[in-house]
Amino acid sequence: MALIVQKYGGTSMGSVERIQHVAAKVAGFIARGDQVVVVVSAMSGETDRLTKLAKEINPRGSAREFDQILATGEQVTISLLALALETQGVKARSYTGWQVPIHTDAAHRKARIQKIDPERLMADCRLGIVPVVAGFQGITGEGSVTTLGRGGSDTTGVALAAALKADECQIYTDVDGVYTTDPRVEPKARRLDKITFEEMLELASLGSKVLQIRSVEFAGKYKVPLRVLSTFKDGPGTLITLEENHVEDPLISGIAFNRDEAQLTVTGVPDRPGIAAAILGPVGDANVEIDMIVQNVAADGTTDFTFTVHKNDYERGLEIMQRIAAELGAKGVTGSTEIAKVSVVGVGMRSHAGIASQMFKALAAAGINIRMISTSEIKISVVIEEMYLELAVRTLHKAFGLETAPV
Amino acid sequence: MALIVQKYGGTSMGSVERIQHVAAKVAGFIARGDQVVVVVSAMSGETDRLTKLAKEINPRGSAREFDQILATGEQVTISLLALALETQGVKARSYTGWQVPIHTDAAHRKARIQKIDPERLMADCRLGIVPVVAGFQGITGEGSVTTLGRGGSDTTGVALAAALKADECQIYTDVDGVYTTDPRVEPKARRLDKITFEEMLELASLGSKVLQIRSVEFAGKYKVPLRVLSTFKDGPGTLITLEENHVEDPLISGIAFNRDEAQLTVTGVPDRPGIAAAILGPVGDANVEIDMIVQNVAADGTTDFTFTVHKNDYERGLEIMQRIAAELGAKGVTGSTEIAKVSVVGVGMRSHAGIASQMFKALAAAGINIRMISTSEIKISVVIEEMYLELAVRTLHKAFGLETAPV
Numbered sequence: 001m002a003l004i005v006q007k008y009g010g011t012s013m014g015s016v017e018r019i020q021h022v023a024a025k026v027a028g029f030i031a032r033g034d035q036v037v038v039v040v041s042a043m044s045g046e047t048d049r050l051t052k053l054a055k056e057i058n059p060r061g062s063a064r065e066f067d068q069i070l071a072t073g074e075q076v077t078i079s080l081l082a083l084a085l086e087t088q089g090v091k092a093r094s095y096t097g098w099q100v101p102i103h104t105d106a107a108h109r110k111a112r113i114q115k116i117d118p119e120r121l122m123a124d125c126r127l128g129i130v131p132v133v134a135g136f137q138g139i140t141g142e143g144s145v146t147t148l149g150r151g152g153s154d155t156t157g158v159a160l161a162a163a164l165k166a167d168e169c170q171i172y173t174d175v176d177g178v179y180t181t182d183p184r185v186e187p188k189a190r191r192l193d194k195i196t197f198e199e200m201l202e203l204a205s206l207g208s209k210v211l212q213i214r215s216v217e218f219a220g221k222y223k224v225p226l227r228v229l230s231t232f233k234d235g236p237g238t239l240i241t242l243e244e245n246h247v248e249d250p251l252i253s254g255i256a257f258n259r260d261e262a263q264l265t266v267t268g269v270p271d272r273p274g275i276a277a278a279i280l281g282p283v284g285d286a287n288v289e290i291d292m293i294v295q296n297v298a299a300d301g302t303t304d305f306t307f308t309v310h311k312n313d314y315e316r317g318l319e320i321m322q323r324i325a326a327e328l329g330a331k332g333v334t335g336s337t338e339i340a341k342v343s344v345v346g347v348g349m350r351s352h353a354g355i356a357s358q359m360f361k362a363l364a365a366a367g368i369n370i371r372m373i374s375t376s377e378i379k380i381s382v383v384i385e386e387m388y389l390e391l392a393v394r395t396l397h398k399a400f401g402l403e404t405a406p407v
Numbered sequence: 408m409a410l411i412v413q414k415y416g417g418t419s420m421g422s423v424e425r426i427q428h429v430a431a432k433v434a435g436f437i438a439r440g441d442q443v444v445v446v447v448s449a450m451s452g453e454t455d456r457l458t459k460l461a462k463e464i465n466p467r468g469s470a471r472e473f474d475q476i477l478a479t480g481e482q483v484t485i486s487l488l489a490l491a492l493e494t495q496g497v498k499a500r501s502y503t504g505w506q507v508p509i510h511t512d513a514a515h516r517k518a519r520i521q522k523i524d525p526e527r528l529m530a531d532c533r534l535g536i537v538p539v540v541a542g543f544q545g546i547t548g549e550g551s552v553t554t555l556g557r558g559g560s561d562t563t564g565v566a567l568a569a570a571l572k573a574d575e576c577q578i579y580t581d582v583d584g585v586y587t588t589d590p591r592v593e594p595k596a597r598r599l600d601k602i603t604f605e606e607m608l609e610l611a612s613l614g615s616k617v618l619q620i621r622s623v624e625f626a627g628k629y630k631v632p633l634r635v636l637s638t639f640k641d642g643p644g645t646l647i648t649l650e651e652n653h654v655e656d657p658l659i660s661g662i663a664f665n666r667d668e669a670q671l672t673v674t675g676v677p678d679r680p681g682i683a684a685a686i687l688g689p690v691g692d693a694n695v696e697i698d699m700i701v702q703n704v705a706a707d708g709t710t711d712f713t714f715t716v717h718k719n720d721y722e723r724g725l726e727i728m729q730r731i732a733a734e735l736g737a738k739g740v741t742g743s744t745e746i747a748k749v750s751v752v753g754v755g756m757r758s759h760a761g762i763a764s765q766m767f768k769a770l771a772a773a774g775i776n777i778r779m780i781s782t783s784e785i786k787i788s789v790v791i792e793e794m795y796l797e798l799a800v801r802t803l804h805k806a807f808g809l810e811t812a813p814v
Contacts (some may be wrong), residue, residue, distance in 0.1 A: 394527055
């Protein structure tokens with residue numbers, strides 16, 4: 001008998017039939033003797049519908065009022081799922097954020113969970129009642145309703161699992177786990193049985209959007225075993241765990257990629273202290289987010305400074321850079337939007353120096369030129385021409401033997 | 408400067424434009440220096456939509472879960488109106504039932520208000536903030552969301568006005584006041600400037616569905632001056648007051664009518680104690696609601712027993728009566744669905760015995776036969792053939808001089 005927190009997203013709550021399907025799934029766990037606490041999102045599309053309605057009336061209205069409206073989305077699905085569980089012969093009781101209660105700070109629309117009181121939910125579990133909790137929402141000390149921001153239901157699930165000391169937090173989505181890379185790019189991509197939190201963070205931030213990144217951080221911090229599974233397809237999913245890989249485990253867990261970035265380079269920048277701040281300060285001031293930053297050692301008293309921004313921010317970044325370059329007496333500004341980033345991720349590479357050269361060799365053999373390189377402890381990223389993206393992903397997937405499961 | 412509670416119904420909240428119209432209306436009162444607390448219903452149709460959704464999943468689900476879902480309807484409109492007030496430069500803050508809080512008993516779907524804590528709302532008013540409160544809902548001692556049942560938003564408005572000791576409770580609807588009778592039947596029907604609570608109760612229960620009857624009882628009990636006005640048409644509306652009519656006031660306030668009833672008569676019933684209970688008991692057990700009951704004094708040891716039920720219950724009532732008549736050894740059962748009830752209502756008739764004869768004379772002069780008569784302190788009702796309904800209403804409206812305002 002295990003205590004499991006299960007989180008079902010908006011797609012899983014998208015229709016009467018799907019809600020009934022989820023109820024049957026939960027009933028199966030109860031029949032096997034598990035205790036289950038369920039967290040749900042609003043029906044897919046509902047949060048957008050409510051936001052649109054509120055904005056139509058007042059595009060710049062109080063965040064408190066937006067949260068009050070948005071929170072109704074989950075209030076409907078918790079009750080619908082509780083009603084569906086009743087038809088399966090399972091006792092259930094719905095809880096809004098304030099009914100649990102889930103205490104948050106007062107940062108409306110992007111609130112952070114401060115404290116969860118698990119007593120009522122525990123009492124239900126002991127009585128064989130399934131608590132169905134609204135994700136994405138909480139309550140301030142003053143009694144106002146807050147929302148955790150987009151995708152926050154995952155965070156609710158993990159935070160509840162931590163507060164309840166649950167054996168596992170299961171996140172049900174429309175994919176059946178975390179893959180070695182995007183199967184749409186490499187059909188040989190393989191579902192991973194497990195992955196570490198650190199690898200998951202790198203894969204998530206690099207574009208494998210299976211889980212909301214904050215929930216993974218949260219799970220890592222509170223040591224909550226997290227499992228990603230499909231609502232609609234049975235299977236073990238992928239377990240995200242604290243355990244380090246063992247010797248026999250693969251060095252590389254997956255290949256992540258991102259086509260949304262653009263590159264900006266300031267050439268011939270005078271090499272003196274404070275130059276990086278002088279270049280990046282104005283970009284940050286303009287609310288342009290920066291991803292990779294690369295600066296090589298200087299030669300002849302000047303250096304080249306390169307960074308990447310979202311493609312949508314390219315024109316604005318270019319304008320700022322041209323102004324800055326003139327002020328700093330740099331040689332010029334170049335850039336491109338036709339780039340892509342490919343990364344290999346794996347905790348195993350920490351102890352294996354050869355991964356980088358293996359990666360660069362494989363790309364070279366495929367005739368792919370590397371424009372930029374950036375590394376972290378468990379990840380190596382390269383920027384290449386966008387047209388080579390699919391080829392690069394497939395080449396690396398094969399080079400690191402990801403299509404075959406480890407023995 | 409007055410403290411006013413204003414209640415706006417589902418039609419007034421029916422679209423973005425209408426919500427903006429209400430906001431402008433409230434802003435007008437604030438500009439004149441009044442303090443306003445607003446109570447709103449869900450958008451028209453929303454409660455039905457949510458009920459349908461819940462019933463599709465579980466037609467016999469927990470009332471607690473139905474309430475949890477239904478309460479979202481007003482949670483959306485309170486925030487939308489608060490947002491709309493902000494665009495008018497008026498500070499506003501939305502409150503669900505539990506945020507006020509409005510304490511109720513635990514009778515889900517038909518809860519009764521037990522206690523309202525007006526402190527937060529008063530504090531807002533003192534700061535120039537307009538509290539926008541969700542009608543129709545409250546919270547139990549255990550923290551579950553309740554609803555007051557259909558039309559309960561009027562009751563919320565009156566209860567809030569009582570708790571806040573407001574100067575007036577204004578109920579905004581799609582009619583501009585209470586009329587001497589239905590203007591669709593008698594175009595000369597006139598809006599009443601004021602009416603007593605008792606008259607309003609008789610008019611409401613007899614089919615002038617302007618206000619929910621429970622809210623009128625409530626307002627009478629707590630001596631809250633109640634005013635019915637139109638959201639869409641300016642005007643003073645009708646004030647519902649505790650004051651008794653004075654000598655110069657009219658004897659009759661209005662003509663009410665109802666075409667939804669059917670008549671059932673058991674003839675030749677043995678005249679002995681307990682006979683009424685023997686007849687009506689099985690009808691009540693079958694959940695058939697009874698309106699008028701008439702039994703005349705017995706002659707020859709037997710009596711005729713007549714009552715009216717809703718037309719939808721006629722067939723079922725007839726079946727039960729045929730069985731009962733046989734058991735009791737009654738002569739037979741007759742009935743008709745082609746009847747209508749017409750009533751004259753007015754506190755003035757208490758001290759004037761002549762009203763009944765004036766009424767019967769007027770109907771006789773128009774050739775209308777009376778099938779049944781029933782009277783209370785401030786009302787005389789007759790049942791006639793349905794085809795004569797409009798003629799009877801116009802005849803009585805004229806006979807009591809209702810088309811002209813009292814001097």
